[in-house]
Amino acid sequence: MKLAIAQINCTVGDLGGNARKILDYANRAKQSGAKLVITPELALSGYPPEDLLLREGFREACGKAMANLAARINGVALLIGHPHLADNKLHNAASLIRDGKIIATYFKNELPNDFVFDERRYFAPGAHPCVFDLEGIKFSINICADIWQKRTAACAKEAGADIILVLNASPYHMRKQALRYEVIRERINETGLSFVYANMTGAQDELVFDGASFAMNHKGELTHQFDEFKETLGLIELQNGIPIRGKMPTSRPLEASIYSALCLGVKDYVGKNGIPGVLLGLSGGVDSALTLAIAVDALGADKVRAVMMPSRFTADISLSDARAMARAMGVHYCEIPIDTVFEEYRQTLAHELLALPQHGRADVTEENLQARIRGNLLMALSNRYGSIVLTTGNKSEMAVGYCTLYGDMAGGFAVLKDIKKTMVYQLCHHRNTLGSIIPERVINRAPSAELRPDQTDQDSLPPYEVLDSIIEAYMEHDLSLSEILSMDYAEADVRRVVHLVRLSEHKRRQSPIGPRITQRGFGKDWRYPITARYLDEF
Structure with a gap:
């Protein structure tokens, strides 16, 4: 059996445009012989929709767009990420569409509320696995942060899954792909199942999504690696629920x-x-x-x-x-x-x-x-x-x-x-x-x-090699002043840099947004008070 990853660039709120793109990729996948197409997380609405999700009109529009899209899907199964309202609760969901009908829906279990994520502000968590059969293979659905917990993958295995499909809107930061590989291999070691990881590409305000979708077999071997920062239709051949080695990565330097x-x-x-x-x-x-x-x-x-x-x-x-x-x-x-x-x-x-x-x-x-x-x-x-x-x-x-x-x-x-x-x-x-x-x-x-x-x-600042290392330790890794000093930096430099970081918060609040590239930028994931008297002590 062949499945396809629609690694696409979605625009928040462009329900019609996103739906047309998803339909186009589904038709292209069908023409390529794929039986199943997987989109990224919340592909229909774009990610993250943020407070648009609090508007009743937006939620209703998402429901209508989903119904209209479902009616146009035929000859191929589509697994699509979308917001879904059920029993007056909004969920980060993924639904399977076949022959114009929604036949299964999964609710994301693990809702991240750290770093750049605020999902508990909008969504209610799911609690159950979702397994569906296609061409004799039992697929289970996970959404992004679900894979960071042992429970969701274990539940999928207990429900009879042969392979786990993961829909993602996983934003880029330096060396993020190695971290994704590590987490997926942990779940593979625990379950013995293969994984397909479908990620969004594109940028939304300060977040950049790198795509870089991939597949790993039940041994933790990378079988497919698709391009970074590009839209692509990634095709994966399965044999008995196991991906057969196909497109592999081209190594690129970090820069x-x-x-x-x-x-x-x-x-x-x-x-x-x-x-x-x-x-x-x-x-x-x-x-x-x-x-x-x-x-x-x-x-x-x-x-x-x-x-x-x-x-x-x-x-x-x-x-x-x-x-x-x-x-x-x-x-x-x-x-x-x-x-x-x-x-x-x-x-x-x-x-x-x-x-x-x-x-x-x-x-x-x-x-x-x-x-x-x-x-x-x-x-x-x-x-x-x-x-x-x-x-x-x-x-x-x-x-x-x-x-x-x-x-x-x-x-x-x-x-x-x-x-x-x-x-x-x-x-x-x-x-x-x-x-x-x-x-x-x-x-x-x-x-x-x-x-x-x-x-x-350098009239006003330490050498940039020193300055950048202290900033990374204090701001990106939350190390204390004493921990930074143990790295053999001069006490005067450490004190001065940390003092300036605190002193400059009011400026950063008034600065324009920019692309987040590190694991912690001065944006969504840096929320320090301007008015505060707490001081770290040595």
């Missing part, structure tokens, strides 16, 4: 997967929201260079505008490198000097800026004025062209507040929000292996905001 995730995040945020294009401030530095490359690779050069806004502190090489990169990428490029506007601001504020004796010299106030002038200019161009501003700050800067509210933080989508500075450099090197577009001296120069003479980032 390649991250870069693809960022491109998909930008492409879907812009495309699914109907935004005509993007623009960004191109400074001649490494962050804006990488952001420009991602934008062009995601959208095409014709939808990208780059704006260089030099000041008296802008180095000549920054200007020449920005020009060179804009030419290499083929984007619309312009230069808008800010010195005249900056002087006007300073004159307008002169009385107040000099009001206190200690404020008789330039400080961070003047630095932030420059950043805010640039942000203001970009937003004016955004209004004029209808393009969204891509901010260029990275996770290291966002963590410690090395960014300006209403300045370089002004924009609609933060491409590098979950990318630490050390990874920025790795991604630049990776992109240049695909075609050299980021000048080497942009990568090799000491990073600088260029807001005062001879400024470098």
Whole structure:
């Protein structure tokens, strides 16, 4: 028997569009000889629908879309993920459709309520397995987090299953696929059953779904591995309920997967929201260079505008490198000097800026004025062209507040929000292996905001290798200060970084969203209070 995985990119709330895509994949699977097609979790509604699920009209529309789709399915069985209302309870469900009828429905048992997930806010859990027979094979249904618990797979085996089908909307983070393999192998060791893992691809706000659907046999051997970050119809041949070895993975470096995730995040945020294009401030530095490359690779050069806004502190090489990169990428490029506007601001504020004796010299106030002038200019161009501003700050800067509210933080989508500075450099090197577009001296120069003479980032921050490691330990892994100190970091660096992370929460709350790439980003899965007096102690 042959089954198919519809690894598709669904759009939240586009019930008609999602249904048409599912029907198209079902018909293509039928033409390929498949008897069963599996969609991702909540494929009909898109994932995650969030508070749309609280609206009665949306729930009713999902029910109507499901009924309409079911009536059009024939000649192939379809296992589809969808929201389902039963006995006044809403469930994260998967239903089997055959010959125009819904013949079985399974309710997700394990509802995650951690990291980026909020499913207990919307859904009631199921409690029973669901096994159906097709072509003499007994299939059981699991949905995503179900496989993280022994109970659901064990119940499926007790109910007579030969193979478990898992519908997923599993968002990407670095090295996530290895974790999925590990969990599935644990369930295989416990049950002796084969598994088919069908995952969504595409991006929804800050979440990116990598697809990478796969199958494993009852020995825990990988038999099929489908592409990352692409829609695909994955065909799997079964023999006695066991997948027969077929398409296998092509190994890719970590940087390649991250870069693809960022491109998909930008492409879907812009495309699914109907935004005509993007623009960004191109400074001649490494962050804006990488952001420009991602934008062009995601959208095409014709939808990208780059704006260089030099000041008296802008180095000549920054200007020449920005020009060179804009030419290499083929984007619309312009230069808008800010010195005249900056002087006007300073004159307008002169009385107040000099009001206190200690404020008789330039400080961070003047630095932030420059950043805010640039942000203001970009937003004016955004209004004029209808393009969204891509901010260029990275996770290291966002963590410690090395960014300006209403300045370089002004924009609609933060491409590098979950990318630490050390990874920025790795991604630049990776992109240049695909075609050299980021000048080497942009990568090799000491990073600088260029807001005062001879400024470098390391004037204010520890070396990025140290900063990023402390951020990862404290923010991504929740280690205590004493645990971080045991990793041989200088106490002064640890105290300073943790203090800055706490101090900058109010800034991050006002920052635009961006693609989540690590296991914990500054978004859905970081919910720290702004007003709080608790301090970690050594």
